[in-house]
Amino acid sequence: MDWLDFFQSITDGLLFGSIYALIGIGFTLIFGVMHKINLAYGAASIAGAYVSIAVAAYVPLPALVTFLIAAIGSGAIAFLIYLANFRFIPLASPLATLMATVGMLILIDEIVVHATDGMPQPYPALFADIYIEWGDFGLRGDLIFIFVLSLIAMVVLMFMLYRTRLGIATRAVAQQPVAAQLAGISLDRTNALTFVITGLLGGLAGAMIGASVGVLSPLLVVPITVKGLIVCVIGGLGSIPGAIIAGLAVGAFENFFLAFRGVTERDMYVMLLLFVFLVFRPGGIFSRSVARD
Amino acid sequence: MDFFFGLLQIIGVHTLLGLSAYVVLQTGQVTLAQAGFFSIGAYVSAMLTVLAGWHIIPALLVSATLAGIVAGIVGFPALRIKGLMLVVATIAFGEFIRLFWFNFDYQIEKQGISVGPQGGEGFKQIRFFPENGWSTLDVAIFIWVIVALVMLALWWTDRSRAGAVLRAVGEDELAAQSVGINLTAVKVGAFAAGGFIAGIGGAIYAHYTTHIEHLNFGVMLATFAIAYPILGGLRNVFGTLVAVIFIQGILVEGLRFMGDWRNLLFGALIVLAMNIQPRGLIDERSVKLVRGLFTRDRRN
Amino acid sequence: MLDSKLVRLGAVAALAVAASFGVQSEVSSAEKTVQIAGFGAKSGVVRSFGINTEAVLNGAIEAINAGGGVKLGDGSMAMLELSFYDDRCNAEEGISVLRRIAGSDAVVAIGPTCSNVAEPLFGILQKTVDDEGDSGLQIPVFTDTAIKGGLAKISQWAFRNVPNENQMYKSLFQWISSEHPDLKTVYGGVEEDFAHSRFTWHKVMKERSPEAGYEVLGESKWLLNDTNFTTQVRQMKKAKADIVAISAHPFTTCGVLKEMKRQRVKPSLLVGLTSSSSMETLQGCSEQAEGIIIPTSFAPVTPAAKAAADAAAKFDGSADLHSAAAWEIVMILKEVMEAQGITADGDSVDADRRKIRDGLANLKETDGLLGKIQRTDEGEAVKPYLYVHAQAGEWAILHDPSQ
Numbered sequence: 001m002d003w004l005d006f007f008q009s010i011t012d013g014l015l016f017g018s019i020y021a022l023i024g025i026g027f028t029l030i031f032g033v034m035h036k037i038n039l040a041y042g043a044a045s046i047a048g049a050y051v052s053i054a055v056a057a058y059v060p061l062p063a064l065v066t067f068l069i070a071a072i073g074s075g076a077i078a079f080l081i082y083l084a085n086f087r088f089i090p091l092a093s094p095l096a097t098l099m100a101t102v103g104m105l106i107l108i109d110e111i112v113v114h115a116t117d118g119m120p121q122p123y124p125a126l127f128a129d130i131y132i133e134w135g136d137f138g139l140r141g142d143l144i145f146i147f148v149l150s151l152i153a154m155v156v157l158m159f160m161l162y163r164t165r166l167g168i169a170t171r172a173v174a175q176q177p178v179a180a181q182l183a184g185i186s187l188d189r190t191n192a193l194t195f196v197i198t199g200l201l202g203g204l205a206g207a208m209i210g211a212s213v214g215v216l217s218p219l220l221v222v223p224i225t226v227k228g229l230i231v232c233v234i235g236g237l238g239s240i241p242g243a244i245i246a247g248l249a250v251g252a253f254e255n256f257f258l259a260f261r262g263v264t265e266r267d268m269y270v271m272l273l274l275f276v277f278l279v280f281r282p283g284g285i286f287s288r289s290v291a292r293d
Numbered sequence: 294m295d296f297f298f299g300l301l302q303i304i305g306v307h308t309l310l311g312l313s314a315y316v317v318l319q320t321g322q323v324t325l326a327q328a329g330f331f332s333i334g335a336y337v338s339a340m341l342t343v344l345a346g347w348h349i350i351p352a353l354l355v356s357a358t359l360a361g362i363v364a365g366i367v368g369f370p371a372l373r374i375k376g377l378m379l380v381v382a383t384i385a386f387g388e389f390i391r392l393f394w395f396n397f398d399y400q401i402e403k404q405g406i407s408v409g410p411q412g413g414e415g416f417k418q419i420r421f422f423p424e425n426g427w428s429t430l431d432v433a434i435f436i437w438v439i440v441a442l443v444m445l446a447l448w449w450t451d452r453s454r455a456g457a458v459l460r461a462v463g464e465d466e467l468a469a470q471s472v473g474i475n476l477t478a479v480k481v482g483a484f485a486a487g488g489f490i491a492g493i494g495g496a497i498y499a500h501y502t503t504h505i506e507h508l509n510f511g512v513m514l515a516t517f518a519i520a521y522p523i524l525g526g527l528r529n530v531f532g533t534l535v536a537v538i539f540i541q542g543i544l545v546e547g548l549r550f551m552g553d554w555r556n557l558l559f560g561a562l563i564v565l566a567m568n569i570q571p572r573g574l575i576d577e578r579s580v581k582l583v584r585g586l587f588t589r590d591r592r593n
Numbered sequence: 594m595l596d597s598k599l600v601r602l603g604a605v606a607a608l609a610v611a612a613s614f615g616v617q618s619e620v621s622s623a624e625k626t627v628q629i630a631g632f633g634a635k636s637g638v639v640r641s642f643g644i645n646t647e648a649v650l651n652g653a654i655e656a657i658n659a660g661g662g663v664k665l666g667d668g669s670m671a672m673l674e675l676s677f678y679d680d681r682c683n684a685e686e687g688i689s690v691l692r693r694i695a696g697s698d699a700v701v702a703i704g705p706t707c708s709n710v711a712e713p714l715f716g717i718l719q720k721t722v723d724d725e726g727d728s729g730l731q732i733p734v735f736t737d738t739a740i741k742g743g744l745a746k747i748s749q750w751a752f753r754n755v756p757n758e759n760q761m762y763k764s765l766f767q768w769i770s771s772e773h774p775d776l777k778t779v780y781g782g783v784e785e786d787f788a789h790s791r792f793t794w795h796k797v798m799k800e801r802s803p804e805a806g807y808e809v810l811g812e813s814k815w816l817l818n819d820t821n822f823t824t825q826v827r828q829m830k831k832a833k834a835d836i837v838a839i840s841a842h843p844f845t846t847c848g849v850l851k852e853m854k855r856q857r858v859k860p861s862l863l864v865g866l867t868s869s870s871s872m873e874t875l876q877g878c879s880e881q882a883e884g885i886i887i888p889t890s891f892a893p894v895t896p897a898a899k900a901a902a903d904a905a906a907k908f909d910g911s912a913d914l915h916s917a918a919a920w921e922i923v924m925i926l927k928e929v930m931e932a933q934g935i936t937a938d939g940d941s942v943d944a945d946r947r948k949i950r951d952g953l954a955n956l957k958e959t960d961g962l963l964g965k966i967q968r969t970d971e972g973e974a975v976k977p978y979l980y981v982h983a984q985a986g987e988w989a990i991l992h993d994p995s996q
Contacts, residue, residue, distance in 0.1 A: 264785055
């Protein structure tokens with residue numbers, strides 16, 4: 001294994017990591033606002049991508065529009081998830097919410113399986129034919145596009161959170177729900193909107209995954225759910241910059257171990273590293289003051 | 294009838310899996326490592342009966358103890374983390390154990406054929422029960438004696454001071470610590486006990502399915518481990534049992550007549566159950582309701 | 594108010610349980626029937642396999658019943674009746690389903706889809722017939738789909754009608770070497786965490802190709818639900834092999850083929866896994882899969898095979914290399930039932946099962962859709978096969994080794 005391979009595998013990993021980052025941000029946003037985990041989030045993201053190919057089956061669409069429809073579809077599903085799993089379950093029963101989202105994950109997965117008979121579906125990609133090469137070093141055009149698109153989505157999200165009324169309301173609810181309510185912010189509406197926003201983001205991520213693999217399959221759901229949780233935790237709960245860095249890092253580490261230890265041991269090392277990291281730095285990369293609880 | 298005894302076996306093993314998470318959940322920790330400890334019980338006991346030719350009972354005890362020790366070792370570092378961090382850390386550890394079996398290859402020659410765990414191809418021919426002539430009923434009774442013992446032990450713990458201590462830690466760690474409860478001992482103890490129970494479940498699982506492979510012990514199994522006690526309610530051990538019957542008996546086997554709809558209903562009914570009964574199927578309200586059915590005149 | 598909801602929920606649940614457990618199949622009194630059971634995955638990502646098997650079974654049974662049914666030992670005729678169960682491709686559920694079938698009047702079980710269900714399932718069957726000390730189940734299981742090598746020898750009650758990959762790939766590599774004498778080297782790609790694909794590379798392709806004179810240059814491994822194959826394909830590219838053999842299911846096969854195209858890895862020939870010669874691959878990546886060669890035991894080339902394919906289509910499924918085996922199984926079972934003279938009168942279920950098992954065990958040769966099928970002492974089949982390749986979004990016949 002020489003330096004070129006090392007550099008190449010890290011670069012590939014970083015590019016692919018931008019998708020993990022998008023999923024991680026979704027988890028982190030919901031946790032930041034509601035202090036709860038939405039385990040159905042990954043399933044909703046992939047389901048959004050399925051919605052977009054269902055639409056594209058009737059009307060021929062350019063790839064970019066397909067991605068947008070995926071985002072909208074996933075946003076709508078996220079709203080349904082909010083209604084079914086969060087709206088009516090009391091705040092004091094976090095475990096019930098957790099379990100309900102597991103049920104939702106299974107339900108969404110099975111709906112997708114029924115609609116497609118579990119067969120992999122081709123997904124359109126942009127710049128898939130472009131492969132930039134310098135000697136033996138190469139970069140995938142579609143992954144660069146995904147990387148850039150993810151960065152744009154994140155910038156838009158940050159702008160929205162810090163510069164718009166909705167964003168300020170969201171952050172207010174995250175920090176002090178009672179005070180926010182006193183200031184005239186509707187908790188239900190803010191929570192629902194947060195879900196829709198994370199859903200939009202997730203749908204985009206789902207579309208990006210479909211585009212980068214070239215195929216959609218229900219097999220994608222559990223792995224991206226696990227990866228998303230990992231990213232959200234490494235980055236520090238509720239921290240968007242943390243999720244971005246963690247997403248890229250997870251992608252890079254994964255590819256590093258793949259290239260140097262082979263695929264059967266890859267995840268073993270990633271998991272061990274994660275466990276050790278969490279034990280020594282329980283707050284994530286950007287750990288805030290320890291006693292938040 | 295064989296089918297019902299077989300179903301009883303499955304319910305028994307899943308009850309053990311659920312109870313292993315129940316113990317840990319009592320201390321307020323959500324763990325997704327139970328599938329990993331379950332797999333330790335499965336692989337180790339199978340190696341003992343198939344490769345070393347042991348009887349099932351010592352094999353079960355040894356493998357469960359080993360699973361308990363590993364769980365206790367995880368319990369120590371896990372003390373530092375809680376909430377979602379712990380969920381992810383335990384996923385990581387559980388997956389690590391599963392992937393260890395994925396890479397684990399160890400066979401010996403026995404009567405001309407090589408037996409033993411074989412990495413990604415799994416571990417086959419774990420046939421202690423049929424080879425020794427145990428009928429489906431025998432196995433079901435064997436399993437339920439163990440389940441009853443474990444439930445009895447947990448029931449007794451629940452009612453004793455130890456149960457109060459566990460719940461105190463689960464409700465409010467700080468308060469529990471300030472009345473002199475040793476947090477480390479309680480949490481590590483709960484992890485170890487949970488690992489031990491999961492180990493027993495795994496050991497039985499390996500022997501009634503006769504073939505195990507790493508894919509059986511993934512995140513979904515770990516999720517079901519915590520699903521049973523949460524769905525059933527953390528009030529007492531019977532909640533877990535009720536939830537296992539709800540999932541394995543009704544959702545999986547009972548809804549068969551619904552054909553294709555069965556799988557769609559599976560997730561939907563879990564969502565519905567949590568909306569109607571957020572504190573679990575067996576909570577104060579449902580207990581009162583059932584009690585009311587039998588003591589109606591006294592309430593009047 | 595919520596209490597009443599709870600009561601209602603309980604009532605629904607109780608009804609559901611009663612409906613599914615309590616009522617046994619009610620058979621019309623006038624006509625005799627022979628119950629057979631099918632099972633396979635009808636949920637999850639492999640759902641299409643179960644759907645196809647069920648459709649083929651229904652088609653085959655309809656064909657037999659239209660011809661008067663099965664002749665019983667006493668000379669009367671009986672209709673075949675199928676019940677089909679979903680095992681979710683899950684070992685525990687498969688075992689549960691088989692116990693349910695064993696408790697019913699079914700004289701034989703046809704299935705399952707997944708090798709990871711078949712392997713534990715065969716383990717709970719009695720290993721050796723007449724072994725009183727072995728308490729395993731005693732019902733013949735005849736497998737159409739689960740293909741991982743060497744499973745039927747686990748029990749004398751287990752039979753399979755699945756292609757023999759060892760033989761198919763052996764002759765495929767020999768044929769390729771005679772057709773393309775300029776090709777010398779092979780590189781493997783394997784889905785490492787799935788029992789079947791793993792077995793097929795390490796124990797079949799990797800061992801059979803050197804016998805045909807090829808040098809194996811190396812292998813790349815990935816996992817069932819991997820999404821990023823850049824590193825593996827780069828290893829593949831470095832090896833510069835003439836032939837790339839991919840032992841993986843459609844989802845990752847497509848992912849890898851797409852990545853190969855991106856990195857411009859263009860081997861002279863592509864060889865694929867038997868299970869990938871399905872519509873799934875073509876639906877996922879027909880453009881990239883163009884030219885991939887796969888040996889298969891089914892193609893609608895004979896009149897019998899066409900009839901089977903049409904019958905399956907009538908029941909909303911398709912006959913492919915896996916499900917077509919179910920058609921052959923039903924036809925073989927009819928012969929065996931008639932030859933053994935089963936009685937099918939309700940009390941004789943155990944005896945009938947034993948007769949069918951013995952009949953199956955004694956078979957040396959059966960009729961198949963593509964020609965004669967040899968049966969081995971271990972309960973496996975040696976089926977005729979064809980080489981197909983992907984061409985313009987369809988599987989086209991490349992060569993028929995029997996001619």
